[in-house]
Amino acid sequence: MKAFVHRGQVTKVVFGRRTRSRIPDEVVLMGCERMVVLSTLNQAAQAAEMGDLMGAAMVGHFAEATMHTPVEVTEKAVAYVQSVKADGVLTVGGGSTIGLGKAIAVRTGLPQLALPTTYAGSEMTPILGETEGGRKTTRRLPEVLPRTVVYDVDLTLTLPPAVAAVSGVNALAHAVEALYGQDHDPIANLMAGEAVDALIRSLPAVIGRPDDPEARAGALYGAWLAGTCLGSVGMALHHKVCHVLGGTFNLPHAETHTVVLPHVLAFNAAAAPDAVERVARTLPGSEGGTAAALFDFVGELGAPRALRDLGMPEAGIDQAADLIVQNAYWNPRPVDRSSARALLTRAWAGERPAV
The missing domain is CATH 3.40.50.1970 (Rossmann fold)
Structure with missing residues (x-):
């Protein structure tokens, strides 16, 4: 228990x-x-x-x-x-x-x-x-x-598909992080899992059929649940990385979350196997595991997968790595500067996440 x-x-x-x-x-x-x-x-x-x-x-x-x-x-x-x-x-x-x-x-x-x-x-x-x-x-x-x-x-319904894609993956990031958050509990786990299901099933339909109110309702429902459970369990490495990148380089919020999500899930995979398993129920793993499947899912939505495409300078990787380990958020796996830099380097280049 x-x-x-x-x-x-x-x-x-x-x-x-x-x-x-x-x-x-x-x-x-x-x-x-x-x-x-x-x-x-x-x-x-x-x-x-x-x-x-x-x-x-x-x-x-x-x-x-x-x-x-x-x-x-x-x-x-x-x-x-x-x-x-x-x-x-x-x-x-x-x-x-x-x-x-x-x-x-x-x-x-x-x-x-x-x-x-x-x-x-x-x-x-x-x-x-x-x-x-x-x-x-x-x-x-x-x-x-x-x-x-x-x-x-x-x-x-008037949210352009490209904006809906990154906004939806931003919500998905809330749900995924809530699955392994420091204060996660049975209710939060249920909400986060339901949010993952709703968003992964709805977002491709939102992109393919932008005027479909049922698809839009599914995505909005998932976003509500994701925000609710994140609000109750707290934030971890994913949000620390995104807050550093957004605040330091003024990168667009939803797009940054979209790029970073698969890489942080890969980093935390061994320390949060239950969270990975829950995501995999809806998004079966490909070669490289669930984090790689999530990377592919983002690509299928037509969303960005590289920080360099958002305007982050390559020279900023070292600065960001320093800031990530300063006043670090709780995370199921400890983060050192070397790990943070490796994660950022792959995310900057748009490479597949490494477990």
Whole structure:
């Protein structure tokens, strides 16, 4: 028998099609009357539509959410929400926007309502990652969790297949890491396994049939579960590597997770055989094992498999290896600089993962 501690979450989840029509009711249930909508510039038009739903309850729109949640952007957003006397925020978008909502929440105490449009899963984790001075740091803060998350499958139908692929593999990375996370427990294992199944089965259909709502629903369902279980068990080497790469070299978040995932699974394979076996149930191993099968799966989705293709300089490998072993996250297998450098070198070149 394995003793465990399970962290339940209190976030309310509304899942389905056309569920964004419930936004006004959820605002009222949160006790809010003056909401600011947050988004990136690219999703400003989609976010502005919330004004038609909320009417007078929408008192502003801040459309400058930025990848990796730079502190300077957060400070500007906080000043804005305070200037319009907001009593809550609605985040419309993916991880960048939801990260900004969390950063505002920890500074102001304002409640959040999230309307995700990607498979990022950040809305279900109590983890806040912020970037300052070229370094990305993370904190676990239960108070940054959104009060309510509304998943509307219809909003993901316009997510381009190429974006859906990397966003979906990013969610898959959450689930895989949750299978061997330090605080994994029976409930988290069940959710993570279900998420792996849903994402591996749905993502090829999303790429092949972008307008299929059932495929999109399966991917969004998997992303919800993946974010939920990651939020309860904590992060390990995979997220440490991605946080270093994203914060230091400003690499795109989902694409970085997509490239790194097979290599970290290969590194941890011997120390986390149960996790590998669970992934292999849905994704049978090829020559090279389950990590290699995952590498092939990413390629079949048309997603990137090399850090150099994301803009990482080869000269940055040594710097990244140093940072990975500094203040290292817990991991089932200890990580030294040599191992980190070898993993990064293969990931940079887009080589098949080595067990």
